[in-house]
Amino acid sequence: MTTLLSLNNICVSFDQRMVLDHVSLELNRGQITTLIGPNGAGKSTLIKVILGLISADSGDITRASKLRIGYVPQKISLDESFPLTVERFLKLARHSSKPGLTKVIRQLSIDSLLKRQMVRLSGGEMQRVLLARALLGEPQLLVLDEPVQGVDISGQIELYQLIADIAQQMGCGVLLVSHDLHLVMAGTDHVICLNHHVCCHGEPESVAQHPEFARLFAQNERQQLAVYTHHHVCDDHDHNHNHQPSTEENN
Numbered sequence: 001m002t003t004l005l006s007l008n009n010i011c012v013s014f015d016q017r018m019v020l021d022h023v024s025l026e027l028n029r030g031q032i033t034t035l036i037g038p039n040g041a042g043k044s045t046l047i048k049v050i051l052g053l054i055s056a057d058s059g060d061i062t063r064a065s066k067l068r069i070g071y072v073p074q075k076i077s078l079d080e081s082f083p084l085t086v087e088r089f090l091k092l093a094r095h096s097s098k099p100g101l102t103k104v105i106r107q108l109s110i111d112s113l114l115k116r117q118m119v120r121l122s123g124g125e126m127q128r129v130l131l132a133r134a135l136l137g138e139p140q141l142l143v144l145d146e147p148v149q150g151v152d153i154s155g156q157i158e159l160y161q162l163i164a165d166i167a168q169q170m171g172c173g174v175l176l177v178s179h180d181l182h183l184v185m186a187g188t189d190h191v192i193c194l195n196h197h198v199c200c201h202g203e204p205e206s207v208a209q210h211p212e213f214a215r216l217f218a219q220n221e222r223q224q225l226a227v228y229t230h231h232h233v234c235d236d237h238d239h240n241h242n243h244q245p246s247t248e249e250n251n
């Protein structure tokens, strides 16, 4: 498996409060990784480190040479009074080209949205357009920050499926931040549970059984999750003094 990006013992503090505490992870080509964690756990901060928007206080970040990252934000702010069609918005994107645009419009089935005003799009339509914009740069790594916020449940399932299909077609790696544990887990290769440090990580089924995960997320969420995953018994595992998962967890 080709590693696109790896973080090694990343620490970030704000006002002397450690938000990321020795975080290590790897993002690989062709793999969907989901980052879950409670509010304030440091998920967005971690994304900013990955995107190079903030520097870590310590630790190393290694990126594949000339790595192209596509980013889909939670939302964008648009001026209600500013007329901007979807087509214009996509043409204004940094990597926009006519053949690229034609390709993503087909890939995401957004032809019918092109003449629509950006400010009038529904949550699901907006996410498709933001995804289209991220794909224009032909990313090797696609990073999505809570992509289903404001999207209804059937739209969420559709959107996750679309992301998985695109990842497969393009052979890119995906990092997805999500609160929607029960929906996203089934379509994910690797889950990282973050609460400032990496509490646990691994395949969705093993993370769902982990005591740290159980402690962080409410019982009802875990019950919903059970609908979408197969249960199996998984041994508990230890954390060392840096809150890092033991090496067995990586297997």
Ligand SMILES: Nc1ncnc2c1ncn2[C@@H]1O[C@H](COP(=O)(O)OP(=O)(O)OP(=O)(O)O)[C@@H](O)[C@H]1O
Residues within 6 Å of the ligand: 014, 015, 019, 037, 038, 039, 040, 041, 042, 043, 044, 045, 046
């Ligand atoms: N630039 C900053 N200056 C000071 N504190 C910050 C800054 N950015 C984030 N924080 C704090 O760091 C903590 C982690 O924030 P972050 O946005 O990374 O969490 P999150 O897991 O993405 O949360 P949520 O799920 O609620 O979006 C929070 O307590 C936040 O207030």
